Amino acid sequence: MVTMLPSPRPTCIVLFLISVLLIGPGGAGHYEPNWNSLDARPLPGWYDEGKIGIFVHWGVFSVPGYSQFSEWLWYWWKHDQRADVVQFMKRNYPPDFKYADFANKFHAEFFDPNEWADIFKASGARYIVFTSKHHEGFTNWPSETSWNWNSMDVGPHRDLVGELAAALKKRSLRLGLYHSMYEWFNPLYLSDKASGFKTQHFVAMKTLPELRFLVETYRPDLIWSDGDWEAPDTYWNSTQFLAWLYNDSPVKDEVVTNDRWGLGCYCKHGGYYNCADRYSPSKLPDHKWEKCQSIDTRSWGYRRDMKFIEVMDLPSIIKDMVAVVAMGGNYLLNIGPMADGMIAPVFEERLRGLGAWLQINGDAIYSTTFWRNQTENNTVEVWYTTKNSTVYAILLGWPSNQPFHLITPKISATTNVTLLDYPDMRLKWKPLTPTDGLMILMPLMPPSHGNAWTLKLEGVA
Numbered sequence: 001m002v003t004m005l006p007s008p009r010p011t012c013i014v015l016f017l018i019s020v021l022l023i024g025p026g027g028a029g030h031y032e033p034n035w036n037s038l039d040a041r042p043l044p045g046w047y048d049e050g051k052i053g054i055f056v057h058w059g060v061f062s063v064p065g066y067s068q069f070s071e072w073l074w075y076w077w078k079h080d081q082r083a084d085v086v087q088f089m090k091r092n093y094p095p096d097f098k099y100a101d102f103a104n105k106f107h108a109e110f111f112d113p114n115e116w117a118d119i120f121k122a123s124g125a126r127y128i129v130f131t132s133k134h135h136e137g138f139t140n141w142p143s144e145t146s147w148n149w150n151s152m153d154v155g156p157h158r159d160l161v162g163e164l165a166a167a168l169k170k171r172s173l174r175l176g177l178y179h180s181m182y183e184w185f186n187p188l189y190l191s192d193k194a195s196g197f198k199t200q201h202f203v204a205m206k207t208l209p210e211l212r213f214l215v216e217t218y219r220p221d222l223i224w225s226d227g228d229w230e231a232p233d234t235y236w237n238s239t240q241f242l243a244w245l246y247n248d249s250p251v252k253d254e255v256v257t258n259d260r261w262g263l264g265c266y267c268k269h270g271g272y273y274n275c276a277d278r279y280s281p282s283k284l285p286d287h288k289w290e291k292c293q294s295i296d297t298r299s300w301g302y303r304r305d306m307k308f309i310e311v312m313d314l315p316s317i318i319k320d321m322v323a324v325v326a327m328g329g330n331y332l333l334n335i336g337p338m339a340d341g342m343i344a345p346v347f348e349e350r351l352r353g354l355g356a357w358l359q360i361n362g363d364a365i366y367s368t369t370f371w372r373n374q375t376e377n378n379t380v381e382v383w384y385t386t387k388n389s390t391v392y393a394i395l396l397g398w399p400s401n402q403p404f405h406l407i408t409p410k411i412s413a414t415t416n417v418t419l420l421d422y423p424d425m426r427l428k429w430k431p432l433t434p435t436d437g438l439m440i441l442m443p444l445m446p447p448s449h450g451n452a453w454t455l456k457l458e459g460v461a
């Protein structure tokens with residue numbers, strides 16, 4: 001993950017225009033290595049239907065587990081030389097200590113991929129996005145092109161990606177792989193950078209072989225690309241890679257990608273849009289999008305110095321997720337496991353809480369789309385979703401006014417209202433005006449789940 005992104009540059013726009021003028025749109029099912037063709041690929045349906053994913057940031061950075069955005073510690077220490085991080089390293093480690101020395105302490109001794117997958121399943125998520133490699137360059141799988149800087153040669157001595165992939169598959173959870181294009185301190189990358197990205201040694205010897213290996217070996221359903229913003233997509237050969245991925249790879253029919261494929265590409269090209277981190281559009285976007293959000297609001301990777309107050313509570317998570325889904329987005333909720341492979345109980349509790357809420361309210365989330373109005377001005381926050389002819393009004397708070405007025409839906413003679421908590425109990429209601437809105441008699445006591453409740457409306461428009 002990145003903490004800040006530079007504003008988009010015109011590279012991709014220019015390439016896009018050139019490809020429109022010279023090449024034209026790609027044929028159905030066959031894609032050319034240009035954005036015009038690749039961007040025309042329909043997103044495989046499972047992604048929009050699934051709505052909820054769990055993001056997992058795990059790597060060597062989980063060992064020091066320190067400071068805001070702990071996954072950037074190496075960079076804060078050696079590049080930015082941030083005072084707090086420099087002090088932390090000086091106080092706690094010998095003078096000749098190298099970042100690479102943390103890898104020997106990455107034991108993952110309690111890592112049980114089946115336990116992780118059980119927790120993810122219980123959260124109601126339909127896909128997982130796991131860091132195969134973050135900007136530090138350490139690969140969580142035995143990469144032949146990451147000699148002595150991978151999870152088999154050093155640290156856990158295990159294939160973390162492979163073990164997790166197998167556990168997810170057993171539970172019908174989709175595997176997504178986060179992959180950082182650049183590596184801060186890789187000499188090959190730095191030499192390409194010094195050439196103004198005219199040479200491609202790093203891309204030829206590291207990025208592309210590793211991406212291909214990940215796809216062919218683990219068959220991910222999603223590739224979450226990142227670390228792309230220093231160099232143009234033409235340096236990364238992103239369009240060539242994506243054309244292979246969509247045309248010829250073993251996952252060509254099901255694979256979903258995001259939009260971080262080179263300087264200026266995000267929010268413009270690729271599969272769905274992440275745009276900047278924690279993207280929260282204020283009006284309905286015209287392209288499928290995803291918000292990623294960490295339960296620890298100050299970091300994606302685990303922080304040993306995390307404070308309780310910095311951790312999102314369950315009502316905030318549900319509120320955030322509901323608003324995202326109502327606006328047509330997917331919600332990717334992040335946790336950072338500890339270096340020993342444990343998921344902090346506070347994260348597990350949040351994930352299980354989300355799952356308990358979805359057990360009751362999932363009909364208003366999974367496989368829905370945004371409605372004609374996404375929200376309305378009301379005494380409690382209201383978000384709408386729809387599926388087939390049913391409209392769902394999700395209330396982020398229990399209304400104190402009785403009866404409760406729902407303003408937007410147009411009523412009919414057969415309109416029925418139920419609360420998802422009590423599916424067999426039809427609620428009494430009266431028209432607010434002859435055609436629009438309902439005055440609903442709510443149950444006297446709120447059912448006790450996570451501070452959000454769903455009214456299911458049938459026979460409304």
Ligand SMILES: *[C@@H]1O[C@H](CO)[C@@H](O)[C@H](O)[C@H]1NC(C)=O
Pocket residue numbers: 200203204208237240
């Ligand atoms: C990138 O693609 C171009 C055009 O197809 C090709 O000439 C070049 O060799 C590729 N670079 C790498 C590193 O694969």
Ligand SMILES: *[C@@H]1O[C@H](CO)[C@@H](O)[C@H](O)[C@H]1NC(C)=O
Pocket residue numbers: 377378
């Ligand atoms: C929302 O409703 C309140 C109370 O009816 C009203 O005062 C306010 O102007 C409304 N706001 C908008 C943006 O419509």
Ligand SMILES: *[C@@H]1O[C@H](CO)[C@@H](O)[C@H](O)[C@H]1NC(C)=O
Pocket residue numbers: 372373375376377407408
């Ligand atoms: C629903 O959306 C329409 C179109 O944007 C708007 O005119 C209308 O005021 C909205 N209805 C409510 C109740 O907010």
Ligand SMILES: *[C@@H]1O[C@H](CO)[C@@H](O)[C@H](O)[C@H]1NC(C)=O
Pocket residue numbers: 414415416458459460
């Ligand atoms: C509402 O419920 C009644 C009684 O069960 C049923 O006949 C009617 O079809 C329902 N309306 C809709 C729109 O489903």
Ligand SMILES: CC(=O)N[C@H]1CO[C@H](CO)[C@@H](O)[C@@H]1O
Pocket residue numbers: 387388
């Ligand atoms: C219950 C029901 O009618 N479900 C349908 C809702 O719409 C989808 C397609 O959008 C169908 O696949 C379902 O069968």
